[in-house]
Amino acid sequence: ETGVTQSPTHLIKTRGQQVxxxxxxxxxxxxxxxxxxxxxxxxxxxxxxxxxxxNGRGNFPPRFSGLQFPNYSSELNVNALExxxxxxxxxxxxxxxxxxxxxxxxxxxxxxxxx
Amino acid sequence: xxxxxxxxxxVPVFEEAPVELRCNYSSSVSVYLFWYVQYPNxxxxxxxxxxxxxxxxxxxxxxxxxxxxxQTSFHLRKPSVHISxxxxxxxAVMRSSASKIIFGSGTRLSIRP
Numbered sequence: 001e002t003g004v005t006q007s008p009t010h011l012i013k014t015r016g017q018q019v020x021x022x023x024x025x026x027x028x029x030x031x032x033x034x035x036x037x038x039x040x041x042x043x044x045x046x047x048x049x050x051x052x053x054x055n056g057r058g059n060f061p062p063r064f065s066g067l068q069f070p071n072y073s074s075e076l077n078v079n080a081l082e083x084x085x086x087x088x089x090x091x092x093x094x095x096x097x098x099x100x101x102x103x104x105x106x107x108x109x110x111x112x113x114x115x
Numbered sequence: 116x117x118x119x120x121x122x123x124x125x126v127p128v129f130e131e132a133p134v135e136l137r138c139n140y141s142s143s144v145s146v147y148l149f150w151y152v153q154y155p156n157x158x159x160x161x162x163x164x165x166x167x168x169x170x171x172x173x174x175x176x177x178x179x180x181x182x183x184x185x186q187t188s189f190h191l192r193k194p195s196v197h198i199s200x201x202x203x204x205x206x207a208v209m210r211s212s213a214s215k216i217i218f219g220s221g222t223r224l225s226i227r228p
Contacts (some may be wrong), residue, residue, distance in 0.1 A: 031217070042119075042205050042218030043159070056214030090158055104149075104216060106151075106159040 004093050004107035012113045013081050015103060021110045022078045031055070031094070033104060037088040049074055062076075065083030073106040086114045117142040117208050121219035126197055128225050136191040136222045138206030148189040149207040149216065150180055161207065165189065170217075176200075201226050 005024045013019050023033050031050045036042035049068035050080035063079040072093070078085055088111050092104035122137040140146065147166050151159040163174040170182040180191045189206060207221040 035216075035218075040220075042207075042220050043216075045215035045217070048214040058215060092159075103161060103164060105161070108158040 004091060004105055006091050006107040006110050008110060010111045013084060014115050016082055017080060017081050017111060018079045021089050023074045023107060024107055025072045028095055029093035030072050031093065032068055032090045034076045035090040037090055043090055044096035081114045083114050086112060117146060117210060117217050119206050119208050119217055119219035121222050123222050125223045127225045127227060129152045130198055131195045133194050134196050136204050138219060139189055140187050142208060144210055147209045148182060150191050151207060153203045153204045155179045190205050198226050200224060
């Protein structure tokens with residue numbers, strides 16, 4: 001059973017550019033969540049997808065958008081990058097929408113640096 | 116709204132000494148509580164969780180946490196730490212009917228030989 005994988009590992013962009021980060025869910029998981037972890041802070045919830053539909057969103061502007069595909073893999077897109085977008089972006093998958101069993105399993109993250 | 120406070124940003128301890136990492140939460144509704152661990156240059160790993168039932172929960176590597184509803188706390192403890200426990204520890208809360216996990220700011224546990 002493979003765990004949650006993310007690509008790329010590291011990425012450097014400049015202000016104003018756009019970026020796409022990718023995540024493959026753990027086998028059998030149909031829900032994926034994205035988090036932003038700034039240096040020295042805890043992760044902050046960006047949004048969650050369940051069966052290709054957005055299922056909750058945190059306090060992030062619309063330039064943060066996402067997709068979930070039929071195989072439950074996911075993308076996070078960020079437009080018009082700002083310096084403050086520099087962070088570790090974490091993807092987490094969970095096996096079901098049932099909150100009682102909703103343990104989220106995290107990938108290793110993508111480190112984004114915006115210059 | 117829920118929030119999580121981790122009272123210590125850093126906790127240095129000697130190897131084989133006991134440790135307690137403190138976590139308090141605020142919520143007006145029932146919640147689930149988690150401790151995640153993040154080793155250097157890695158993602159988050161679930162250490163243990165409280166959903167319901169027994170207020171004392173344990174992990175496979177000797178950590179335990181106790182849910183205290185009256186004090187709204189979920190402190191993490193280990194009676195004897197090892198060098199390999201060096202990591203950042205995050206306390207987190209999730210409303211039982213919501214999508215997102217809310218994390219604390221983390222506690223860096225450093226073990227001295």
